[in-house]
Amino acid sequence: GEDGHTDRDLKMLPDGNLLITVRDGLRVIDLAGNTVAEVSAADAGVGGFHHDGVRLPGGGYLTLTSEQREVDVPALGGMVRARGDIVLELDEGGREVWRWSCFDHLDTTRYPTALSRTPDQRTGVYDWTHANAVVYLEEDDSILLSLRHQNQVIKIDRGTGDVTWRLGRDGDFVLENLDPAVGNTWFFSQHAPDMAADGTSLI
8 A cells, every 4th residue: 555554354255256455445346456346434434444354244344443542551550542443344335333342342451462561652552452353253143353462362242242252361261182392372463263163263
């Protein structure tokens, strides 16, 4: 892009077209490069999208944006300005249908990594969650959200907004059959989670 950033995500859709996530919106293009559908961040009323976008089976899209809030984080010395992620559902015209904010559902005092504990040198804002992927699971109308700076993948019930589970260190699962010689541990700074039909996850 003009600011030196490349497009962050490209997905093949069932009809053979491509969905591209860019800072100012989502674009569906055909294999000849023609734009066949477009949704802008401005139409959604946000400053931009980042990292990922998903075409929903019934029409519309899921994508990622972020917001900043002042939060009290004792481990960081008190009140800090933090950036947290938002999952947005948009209709075909780019209007907001549903919004889910990390600030409303996660522990705002959890800063488990050097990435989350280091403020931006220019702005002083802490990049608390840093979502880098969103996945829609049609079978139970839920969402997987990869939070790089939390070292977790979470599952969200789209109907209630509740976090169903957290996968990763300090989450809802236990690592078994650890081999101390190998030093098995939880994943960190993960990207691109996927859920198979048998319930296993590829990260």
